[in-house]
Amino acid sequence: MFDFALTGKLLGFDFVQTALLAAGVLGLVAGLLGPLIVARRMSFAVHGTAELAFTGAAGALLVGVTVGYGALAGAVIAALLLGVLGGRESDRDSVIGVILSFGLGVGVLLLTFYDGRTANKFGLLIGQIVAIDPGDLTVLIIASVVVIVALALIYRPLLFASVDPVVAVARGVPTRLLTLVFAVLVGIATALGVQIVGSLLVVALMVTPAAAAARVTASPWKATVLAVVFAEVAALGGIVLSLAPGKPVSAFVTAISFAIYVVCRLIAFMRDRGRKVSAADAAPVPS
Numbered sequence: 549m550f551d552f553a554l555t556g557k558l559l560g561f562d563f564v565q566t567a568l569l570a571a572g573v574l575g576l577v578a579g580l581l582g583p584l585i586v587a588r589r590m591s592f593a594v595h596g597t598a599e600l601a602f603t604g605a606a607g608a609l610l611v612g613v614t615v616g617y618g619a620l621a622g623a624v625i626a627a628l629l630l631g632v633l634g635g636r637e638s639d640r641d642s643v644i645g646v647i648l649s650f651g652l653g654v655g656v657l658l659l660t661f662y663d664g665r666t667a668n669k670f671g672l673l674i675g676q677i678v679a680i681d682p683g684d685l686t687v688l689i690i691a692s693v694v695v696i697v698a699l700a701l702i703y704r705p706l707l708f709a710s711v712d713p714v715v716a717v718a719r720g721v722p723t724r725l726l727t728l729v730f731a732v733l734v735g736i737a738t739a740l741g742v743q744i745v746g747s748l749l750v751v752a753l754m755v756t757p758a759a760a761a762a763r764v765t766a767s768p769w770k771a772t773v774l775a776v777v778f779a780e781v782a783a784l785g786g787i788v789l790s791l792a793p794g795k796p797v798s799a800f801v802t803a804i805s806f807a808i809y810v811v812c813r814l815i816a817f818m819r820d821r822g823r824k825v826s827a828a829d830a831a832p833v834p835s
Contacts, residue, residue, distance in 0.1 A: 551792040554791070554792045555788060555791045555792045558791040558792070559788070559791070563680070563681075564787070564791065566680055566681070566682060566685055567680050567744070567787055567797075568784060568787055568788075569685060570680050570684070570685050570688050570744060571744055571783035571784050571786075571787050572780060572783065572784060573688055573689055573692045573740075574688070574692070574737075574740050574741055574744060574753065574779075574783055575753070575776065575779040575780035575782070575783040575784065576692070576696075576776055576779070576780070577692045577695055577696065577737045577740065578737060578741065578753045578754050578757065578775075578779045578783075579757060579758070579772065579775040579776030579777070579778070579779040579780065580696065580699060580772060580775075580776060581695070581699065581733065581734055581737050581754065581758075582754060582755060582757055582758025582759075582761075582772075582775040582779065583758045583761065583762065583768060583771045583772050583775050584706065584707070584710055584730065585734060585754060585755060585758060586755065586758045586759055586762055587707075587710040587711065587768075588710045588727075588730070590731075590734065591751065591755045591759075592641060592644050593630055593640070593644050593731070593734070594734060594738055594750070594751050594754045594755055595644075595648060595750075595751050596626060596630065596644040596645070596647045596648040596651070597623050597626040597627055597630065597731075597734060597735045597738045597739075598623070598738050598741075598742065598747040598750045598751070599626070599647070599648045599649075599650075599651035599652045599655065599747060600622040600623060600625060600626030600629075600647060600650075600651035601619040601620075601622045601623035601626065601651075601735070601738055601739040601742050601747055601750075602619070602622070602651060602652065602655045602742060602747035603622045603651045603652075603654045603655035603658065604618040604619050604620070604621045604622020604623065604625070604739070605618045605619040605622065605655075605739075605742055605747070606618070606654075606655040606656075606658040606659050606662070607622070607658050608621075609658075609659075609662055610658050610659075610661055610662050614683060614684065614687065615684070615742075616683075616684045616687045616688065616739070616740075617687065619739035619740075619742045620687070620691065620736060620739045620740075622651070622739065623735035623736060623738050623739035624732055624735050624736065624739075626647055626651065626735055627728075627731040627732045627733075627734060627735030627736075628728070628731070628732065628735075629643075629647055630643060630644060630647065630731050631727055631728035631731040631732070632728070655747075680744065688740050691736050691739075691740060692737075692740065694736070695733050695736050695737055698729065698733055699733060702726060702729060702730070705721050705722075705726060706726050706730055707768055708721060709721050709723045709726050709727075711768075734754070737754065738750055738754060741753055741754065744783070744787075744797065744798075744801075745783075745797070745798045745801055745802075746796070746798045749798040749801070749802050752782070752798070752801055752802040752805045752806075753779055753782060753783060753801060753805065756778075756782070756802075756805035756806065756808070756809050757774075757775045757776075757778035757779040757782060757805060757808065758771065758775040758778075758779075759809060760774070760775075760778055760805075760808045760809040760811075760812040760813075761774035761775040761778060761812070763809075763812040763813050763815070763816040764812050764815050764816055764819075778805070778808050781804060781808065782801050782804040782805040782808065783801060785800070785801075785804050786798070786799075786800035786801030786802075786803075786804055787800075787801075789804075
């Protein structure tokens with residue numbers, strides 16, 4: 549049963565408030581990027597990027613620097629590799645698979661050399677809110693502002709290239725450059741989620757809310773608003789629900805995200821079913 553008293557007490561701690569603020573910022577960034585990730589079919593790329601973010605974070609943990617910096621470096625390198633090597637759609641899945649396995653393997657190797665707390669190792673995979681200090685929060689906010697500003701500058705041509713890439717190329721839109729820039733933005737956002745959700749489950753925040761939103765609306769603007777709302781509910785709700793039991797926040801974030809996705813699928817199913825019934829009723833009866 550949910551312990552309201554204990555949860556309320558824990559919400560008064562500074563580290564919890566820092567984690568909630570970080571989750572709120574991450575939810576905003578994930579919600580803004582998510583619909584474009586889904587439209588461009590880059591969900592698998594997010595997972596591959598997360599593995600190199602994990603590698604960078606593991607390296608940072610080993611040498612004793614801020615984990616956030618290492619995750620950012622690893623994710624940006626992954627994004628650049630994906631953008632350069634995966635330019636052709638036919639090569640993209642195989643390139644992502646290569647980068648994913650390489651990043652995870654090197655990350656695990658680096659963690660074997662780390663003699664610190666086991667919780668720090670485990671946290672890189674599944675996230676831990678106690679790992680977010682004010683310095684990490686500052687990095688997260690600055691990086692998020694950069695991502696949001698850059699996304700605002702390229703949003704219109706990027707949306708055009710995502711919806712109809714063939715026409716975009718014919719109109720002179722620099723689709724390859726946009727793909728590379730967007731991959732870097734996704735890499736940065738993915739790295740920001742490693743400490744909160746963990747590298748293994750960051751997809752739940754970067755992709756699932758947007759996939760849910762896409763089920764209930766075809767409008768890019770409405771989908772973006774819904775994705776932000778869903779991501780915020782999952783991120784903040786996951787932290788709040790994880791406080792009293794003291795379990796990894798990623799389990800609750802993924803559960804909330806999945807529940808939202810299932811509800812949106814049911815809404816879409818009922819809506820489509822209603823339309824079919826209405827169309828059948830409106831059809832003329834043969835004489």
